[in-house]
Structure formats: C-alpha cells, structure tokens
Amino acid sequence: MVEKYLIKEGINLYFIPNFKFKTFLSSVYIHRPLDESEASLNALLPQVLRRGNKTYKDLTQIQKKCEDLYGAHLFMYSQKKAETHSIVSGIETVSDNFALYKEGILEDSLKFLFDVLLNVVDEFDEDILKQEKDNLIERIKGLINDKRNYAYNRLIQEMCKNERYGVCELGTVERVSQITAKGLMAHYKKIITESPIDIFVSGNLSKEKAIELVKKYTGALPERRAQYPGVVIGDLPKEVRYVEEKLDVTQGKLSMGYRVKGADEYAMILFNTIFGGSTTSKLFLNVREKLSLAYYASSGYDRYKGIMTVNSGIEFSNYQKALDEINLQFSYMKNKNITQEEFDQAMLSIINSYKSLYDGLRSLESFYAAQCGRDMVDLETFIDKLSKVTLEDVFCASENVELDTVYFLKGI
Amino acid sequence: MELKKTTYSELGESVYTTTHESGLKIYIMPKKGFSKSYAVFATKYGSINTDFVVPGENEVTTVPDGVAHFLEHKVFEEEDGKNAFDRFAKYGASANAFTSFAMTAYLFSCTDYFYENLDILLDYVQKPYFTYENVEKEKGIIAQEIRMYNDSPDNVLYFNALKCLYKNHPARIEIAGSVESIMEIDKDILYKCYNTFYHPSNMVLYVVGDVDENKVLELVKKNIRQNQNPGEIKQIFPHEPEEINEPYMEKRLNTSIPKFIIGFKDSEVGGSGRDMLKREIESSIIIEILSGRSSPLYKKLYEGGLVTSSFGGYYNYEESFGWAAIQGEGNDPKKVKELVLEEIENIKENGIDKEAFERQKKVLYGQFLRMLNSLEGFGNEFVGATLRGSNLFDYPHIVREVSLDDVTKRFNTLFRNDRCALSVVLPSN
Numbered sequence: 001m002v003e004k005y006l007i008k009e010g011i012n013l014y015f016i017p018n019f020k021f022k023t024f025l026s027s028v029y030i031h032r033p034l035d036e037s038e039a040s041l042n043a044l045l046p047q048v049l050r051r052g053n054k055t056y057k058d059l060t061q062i063q064k065k066c067e068d069l070y071g072a073h074l075f076m077y078s079q080k081k082a083e084t085h086s087i088v089s090g091i092e093t094v095s096d097n098f099a100l101y102k103e104g105i106l107e108d109s110l111k112f113l114f115d116v117l118l119n120v121v122d123e124f125d126e127d128i129l130k131q132e133k134d135n136l137i138e139r140i141k142g143l144i145n146d147k148r149n150y151a152y153n154r155l156i157q158e159m160c161k162n163e164r165y166g167v168c169e170l171g172t173v174e175r176v177s178q179i180t181a182k183g184l185m186a187h188y189k190k191i192i193t194e195s196p197i198d199i200f201v202s203g204n205l206s207k208e209k210a211i212e213l214v215k216k217y218t219g220a221l222p223e224r225r226a227q228y229p230g231v232v233i234g235d236l237p238k239e240v241r242y243v244e245e246k247l248d249v250t251q252g253k254l255s256m257g258y259r260v261k262g263a264d265e266y267a268m269i270l271f272n273t274i275f276g277g278s279t280t281s282k283l284f285l286n287v288r289e290k291l292s293l294a295y296y297a298s299s300g301y302d303r304y305k306g307i308m309t310v311n312s313g314i315e316f317s318n319y320q321k322a323l324d325e326i327n328l329q330f331s332y333m334k335n336k337n338i339t340q341e342e343f344d345q346a347m348l349s350i351i352n353s354y355k356s357l358y359d360g361l362r363s364l365e366s367f368y369a370a371q372c373g374r375d376m377v378d379l380e381t382f383i384d385k386l387s388k389v390t391l392e393d394v395f396c397a398s399e400n401v402e403l404d405t406v407y408f409l410k411g412i
Numbered sequence: 413m414e415l416k417k418t419t420y421s422e423l424g425e426s427v428y429t430t431t432h433e434s435g436l437k438i439y440i441m442p443k444k445g446f447s448k449s450y451a452v453f454a455t456k457y458g459s460i461n462t463d464f465v466v467p468g469e470n471e472v473t474t475v476p477d478g479v480a481h482f483l484e485h486k487v488f489e490e491e492d493g494k495n496a497f498d499r500f501a502k503y504g505a506s507a508n509a510f511t512s513f514a515m516t517a518y519l520f521s522c523t524d525y526f527y528e529n530l531d532i533l534l535d536y537v538q539k540p541y542f543t544y545e546n547v548e549k550e551k552g553i554i555a556q557e558i559r560m561y562n563d564s565p566d567n568v569l570y571f572n573a574l575k576c577l578y579k580n581h582p583a584r585i586e587i588a589g590s591v592e593s594i595m596e597i598d599k600d601i602l603y604k605c606y607n608t609f610y611h612p613s614n615m616v617l618y619v620v621g622d623v624d625e626n627k628v629l630e631l632v633k634k635n636i637r638q639n640q641n642p643g644e645i646k647q648i649f650p651h652e653p654e655e656i657n658e659p660y661m662e663k664r665l666n667t668s669i670p671k672f673i674i675g676f677k678d679s680e681v682g683g684s685g686r687d688m689l690k691r692e693i694e695s696s697i698i699i700e701i702l703s704g705r706s707s708p709l710y711k712k713l714y715e716g717g718l719v720t721s722s723f724g725g726y727y728n729y730e731e732s733f734g735w736a737a738i739q740g741e742g743n744d745p746k747k748v749k750e751l752v753l754e755e756i757e758n759i760k761e762n763g764i765d766k767e768a769f770e771r772q773k774k775v776l777y778g779q780f781l782r783m784l785n786s787l788e789g790f791g792n793e794f795v796g797a798t799l800r801g802s803n804l805f806d807y808p809h810i811v812r813e814v815s816l817d818d819v820t821k822r823f824n825t826l827f828r829n830d831r832c833a834l835s836v837v838l839p840s841n
Contacts, residue, residue, distance in 0.1 A: 020444075021785045022781040023782055059715075060711050067771040071779055072778075093778070131715065135720045142667070251560050280501040288553070289495070295556035313556065349501065351504060351523070355524075356523060358447040359447055
C-alpha cells in the first residue's frame with residue numbers, strides 16, 4: 001500500500017506504512033531527463049554532496065553521524081529508468097522502538113538526510129571536487145571489470161546509439177573531467193529548484209508524522225512545475241544488427257536485445273518469464289541444461305523502456321550454436337509454441353517474485369519509485385492484473401517483439 | 413521429538429528447536445505478516461572437507477578439490493532425467509543452492525504452497541541420482557563456471573590472498589576446484605562423499621516465515637527415514653603453521669584499476685561456538701576502528717587519493733581458520749599497506765579510541781537488527797553459525813558485553829606485521 005500526499009507543487013510524499021521491519025527507510029528522488037549534456041553532472045553531484053555540508057563538515061563527521069544512528073545506511077547515487085535520470089539520496093536506520101537509549105532515531109535521521117541534501121556549502125571545495133571526479137572517472141573506466149554487466153551495457157549502447165537511452169548513467173570520462181566547482185553548483189541550484197521531487201518514507205510510523213517531518217525539512221524548497229522526463233519507445237527493427245568486440249577474457253558473452261512495442265506490459269512480463277526469466281524457461285532448460293552451452297542464459301524485460309534482453313556466458317567456439325539455439329527458442333515463442341504447463345509455471349514464478357517485494361523496504365520502495373511520473377499502480381492491483389493474464393494474451397504480445405541487436409564479446 | 417520455544421522479546425523474535433532421532437537439528441522461526449517463507453536444508457560439508465575418515469572406517473579418504481560444489485550441482489538431478497527445479501516450479505518456488513568453505517545449503521523461498529515445497533526440498537536432497545553420463549555432462553557446465561570465476565578480478569584477488577596466508581589449509585583452494593581437479597571426479601567419489609556428509613546427523617533444517625511449526629515437524633517425520641546416527645565424521649586438516657605462506661602475490665587481469673586485499677592471518681581459531689562469535693564481533697569492531705569510514709586512516713587514504721570509496725574490511729572464519737581482510741582499489745596498494753601497518757602501530761601505542769569503540773558497538777547492534785529484516789540473509793547466517801556450534805541470537809548480548817580490554821587484546825593478536833600479506837590484481841595493459 002502506498003499513500004500519496006502533495007507537499008507542494010512539484011514535490012510529492014509517498015508514504016508506505018510497515019510494521020514488520022526493524023528499520024525505517026526514506027529516499028528522495030530528484031528526476032532529471034537522461035541526457036549526455038548533464039548525465040556526468042547528475043552522477044557527480046551526489047558524490048560531492050556526500051563529502052560534507054554546513055552541519056557535518058567532512059566525510060568523517062558524516063560517517064560518525066551514521067554510526068551514531070546505529071550504522072545508518074546513507075546512500076546517494078544516480079540511476080536511469082527509461083529516459084529519466086534520477087538523483088537518489090536516502091537513509092535506512094533502525095526503528096525507534098529498538099533504540100538502546102530511547103533516543104529518537106527517526107527524526108534525527110530525516111533531519112540528517114535533508115542536511116546532506118539541502119544544507120549545502122556555499123562553494124564546493126576544489127580538492128573534494130577533484131577527488132570525486134577522479135573516483136567517478138575510475139568507476140566509468142571500471143565498468144569493464146564486471147564482464148556480465150559490461151556486455152549488457154555495451155548491448156544497450158549499441159542498440160540505442162541514436163537514442164538518449166544509450167547514455168551511460170555515470171556520464172563520460174571527457175564530460176566529467178570538464179566539470180568545475182562553479183558549474184556543479186549552478187547545476188545543483190537549478191535541479192533543486194526546478195526538478196520534480198518524490199520523497200518516499202516507509203516504516204513504522206504514522207502518515208501524519210511522515211507528513212509533518214517531511215514538511216518541516218523541505219520548507220526551504222520552492223514550488224516547481226512537475227514535468228517528468230517521459231519515455232521514448234523505439235520502433236520494431238526491420239533487420240538485426242551484429243556487433244562483435246574483442247577483449248582479454250576467457251569466457252565469451254553473448255547478449256541480445258529485442259524491441260517491444262505495442263504489447264500489453266503484463267502479458268510481456270509473462271512472455272519474458274517463459275522465454276528466459278526463470279529456471280523453467282526455454283532458455284534455461286535448453287541453452288543451459290539440455291545443450292550445456294552456457295553457465296548462464298537468461299532474459300530480462302524492462303517494461304518502462306520496451307526492451308527485452310538475453311544475457312549469456314559461453315565458450316567462444318559455441319557462439320553460432322548458442323545464437324542459433326536462442327533464435328530457435330525465440331521462434332517457438334513467436335510461433336505460439338508454448339505449453340499450458342510452461343505458462344502455468346511461469347505464472348507461479350512471477351507472482352512469487354512480485355509478492356516477495358512485500359518483504360523488503362527497499363524492494364517495495366523501488367517498485368513504486370520506478371512508477372514516478374506514471375499512474376502509480378498499487379502492488380496488490382499489479383499482482384491481480386498479472387494473475388489475470390492468459391496464454392492467449394502472451395500469444396498476442398509475441399507479435400510485438402523483434403530481435404534488434406546481437407552483441408558478442410570474445411577473446412583476443 | 414518435542415518443540416522447544418525460545419523467545420527473544422527485546423528483538424521481537426522467537427525460535428522453535430528440536431532434534432530428530434536421526435540427529436537432524438530443526439529450527440523454525442515464525443514471522444507473522446511476511447509474504448515469503450524460506451527454508452534451508454544444509455550439510456556441514458564444504459570445499460575445505462577434502463580429507464576425512466568415514467564413520468566406521470579407519471583409513472583417511474582424500475578426494476579431489478571441488479567435490480562439495482560438484483555435489484551441489486548434481487543433487488538437483490532426478491531419476492527421470494528431470495531436476496528438482498522442475499518440481500519446485502510447479503509450486504512457484506524460487507530454489508537455489510550454494511557451497512561455501514564449510515557448508516552446502518539447499519534452499520527455496522516461496523509465497524504460496526510452502527508445505528508442498530518443503531516436502532520437495534526434504535525429498536530431493538535425500539535422493540541422489542548420479543550416473544556416468546550425468547556426471548560427465550556436468551563437467552562442461554562447471555568448467556564454464558570456473559572459467560567465469562577465473563575472469564573475475566575480485567574472485568582471483570580473494571583466493572590469492574588466501575594462498576598468501578595459508579600454506580596447507582584447503583581454504584586456499586577455490587570452492588569449485590579447478591578445471592583439472594573436477595575432471596578427476598566420478599560417480600563413486602560423489603556417492604562416497606554424499607553418503608558420508610549428507611546424513612541427517614550432519615545436517616540442519618531451518619525454516620522461517622508465517623508457517624505452522626507442527627506441520628513442519630510432520631513433514632520432517634514423513635521425509636527423514638534414516639534413524640541411526642552413524643557417529644562423528646573425523647575431519648582432517650593438514651598442519652598449518654602460524655606464519656604466512658607468502659607476503660605478496662599479484663596477477664594481471666582485465667581491470668581498469670589495481671585492486672588489493674591486505675590480509676591478516678589469525679593465530680586464534682576454533683573454541684566454543686560462543687567463543688567464535690565473540691571473536692568475530694571483536695574482530696569486526698577493531699577492523700572498523702582501524703579502517704572504517706570514520707577512521708583517521710580512511711580519511712588519510714581517501715583524501716590522499718590512495719583509495720576509492722570501495723574500501724572496507726571484514727573478518728572471515730570457519731572453525732579451522734580465520735583471517736581479516738582490508739580490501740580496496742587504488743594505484744598504489746603497497747603504499748596503502750604501509751600506511752595500514754603504520755596506523756596499526758599507532759593504535760597499539762596510543763590505545764583504542766573509546767568513543768569509536770562505543771560507536772562500533774552500536775553499528776554492530778544495528779546491523780544485526782537490519783539482518784533480521786531479511787528472511788534469507790538472516791537464515792543463511794543463522795544456519796552457518798549453527799553448523800559451527802554458535803547461536804546467532806547470542807550476537808546482540810555479546811556485542812553489549814564486549815569490553816575495551818577484550819578488543820585491545822584482539823587487536824594485538826590479529827594485527828601483526830609478520831602475519832600480513834598483500835594480494836594485488838593489476839590491469840593487464
């Protein structure tokens with residue numbers, strides 16, 4: 001369950017009451033359009049804010065405060081969802097009823113979070129800026145370390161190279177190195193006054209208390225027009241693009257991207273689960289189990305962007321075999337070659353995954369936060385709609401999915 | 413077989429425990445209001461158990477590296493050519509398994525049909541089916557998995573640190589073994605290890621969720637058919653000197669920035685379950701005081717550009733070994749090690765900061781509460797602790813009772829220059 005409350009024009013509070021957890025969570029989402037011109041700024045800003053403010057002067061003071069709050073997790077990062085690049089700042093701490101000395105952790109945590117985000121220094125320190133730029137550049141360069149993710153990111157980059165979605169949420173080395181203290185401050189002032197902001201509060205407290213506290217600590221923020229960045233759904237491709245890349249690796253990565261346009265989202269979730277989203281999926285049973293072609297082979301569906309992807313780790317020499325087998329399984333999906341049993345098992349598995357979201361504060365928040373700027377569907381309603389999808393609906397959806405790009409990472 | 417209920421009222425939790433006549437220990441943790449239920453069926457058998465004496469035999473059995481992990485893959489296999497995943501899938505459970513140094517765990521979580529799924533878990537883990545063909549087929553899959561680990565800088569970094577610290581102890585061997593060692597595994601070896609270690613007397617069943625404890629017990633009675641406890645399995649570990657094996661190891665891999673682990677070999681190992689838990693808590697506190705984010709050392713390293721924000725320490729142990737790791741990324745790992753050793757001397761000289769000590773105790777208490785939010789996270793920790801003879805619920809009490817004296821002693825034992833090694837992964841170009 002989630003309750004929405006308008007704090008002021010352009011600033012919403014989403015309250016998720018929950019009494020079974022031992023912690024409390026609050027996150028602030030500042031939504032920006034995903035765009036190369038500002039992605040680097042959006043990625044760097046939370047890292048610099050985390051280094052100190054007018055109340056907590058430096059890293060050590062911020063960290064000591066977290067430790068005093070029973071090891072609070074203060075997290076600040078940027079993330080992309082379709083064409084939205086959000087700056088997320090949040091805190092998770094122990095609920096008041098578990099405090100050892102009866103201190104009020106909840107209010108103190110919220111005050112702390114908004115101090116970090118709003119009580120910002122007048123000018124960013126040059127040394128800090130340089131350190132955080134260097135760190136971000138290292139992270140961008142380090143994307144190559146995790147080959148599984150790297151292959152996925154490269155696929156998206158290639159597939160969406162003419163779209164904003166192809167932009168990396170960490171920005172680029174060139175853009176990051178050009179950022180100045182003045183430029184970053186100007187960007188901060190712009191986004192904090194102009195962008196739509198969604199604040200989530202979840203845990204063991206009343207809605208009234210949540211509203212009171214959020215109002216209290218966001219008093220300085222002006223009203224703004226809540227214009228969310230929107231989404232671009234790409235067209236179904238006319239032909240498949242093939243991209244190969246060589247790196248010093250011992251295992252090959254085959255990633256494939258599919259466009260989804262015009263399909264019912266709920267039916268597509270089932271489509272993906274049957275194809276490669278569970279351990280009874282066609283990809284798992286055939287590519288991995290039957291043919292031993294891969295250690296992993298699975299698919300994922302991004303319902304916000306209309307993209308489905310397949311990711312697999314294979315021997316270099318098995319490239320053609322694996323590609324053929326994945327294509328064969330996809331053709332079965334398209335040709336309505338799906339049994340009722342496959343459908344039923346996929347349904348159970350996916351309902352299980354969504355019901356499991358109830359059991360984590362972060363997972364529950366993420367489910368709703370991903371819907372910011374859209375009509376928010378309650379998790380209960382969502383699960384209900386999902387459970388009503390039929391095999392016939394999946395057949396219908398299969399007409400709206402096509403292979404777009406094949407990316408292969410091989411050894412030197 | 414009677415259930416005993418223990419309530420931890422200050423944590424708002426309780427646990428039912430009992431032991432089946434076969435020796436199987438059962439733990440049921442009721443969690444009202446949770447959608448998910450989670451069950452773990454685990455054996456005290458992991459990658460380090462390569463030398464042992466089968467109960468009733470006199471001779472030592474030695475098996476190739478990677479058998480425990482190989483078994484984990486094969487136990488899923490069923491006689492009709494299908495696997496246990498198929499059976500779980502009928503009831504919508506998400507099933508998995510993992511192998512660590514000292515345990516192999518089979519688990520599932522689900523939001524519906526909990527008892528049906530528990531029935532499957534108890535059944536398939538007790539029904540091995542290994543054939544020449546299905547064992548050979550698995551070698552290809554596991555070899556792929558091993559290659560993937562060999563490509564992973566973090567994995568190589570971690571095991572190289574262990575290879576530096578340990579001369580003989582099998583903790584230095586990768587959990588899955590090597591592509592070569594798994595080729596030596598056959599169905600007879602698998603059956604021998606299975607029959608030795610997968611007896612209920614060497615296992616634990618842990619269940620958590622909004623479940624009925626009596627129904628769980630009925631299912632156990634129905635499924636656990638073995639009643640005889642065959643006696644103790646003698647574990648044999650090679651003699652391990654207190655000294656480290658090698659002070660430095662490096663490997664070039666595809667990484668953009670050098671990664672490092674500074675490892676400290678602990679000379680204190682084993683003891684009672686409570687002793688080990690206390691040692692873990694004390695070690696975690698001093699690692700944070702030395703290198704945590706509020707430490708003077710971290711400030712110096714981070715602001716000096718010697719490390720990135722992915723920097724931190726942790727304590728790893730099982731009954732037969734223990735070590736501390738300080739892990740990070742940066743262009744000059746040797747310099748970081750030097751500054752870490754310098755700070756250790758500094759703390760030894762000036763004593764541990766009392767405020768930092770109190771803060772870290774709060775942090776550990778908070779972490780424990782946070783862990784209780786996660787059925788899986790807490791469950792896995794609980795089972796691991798149980799197999800070592802510890803009760804994880806002692807954790808918050810021990811945190812409160814640990815004194816500054818305790819951690820000072822721990823600091824001097826764990827952080828010694830001559831027990832320290834550096835593992836580095838460097839960019840390949």
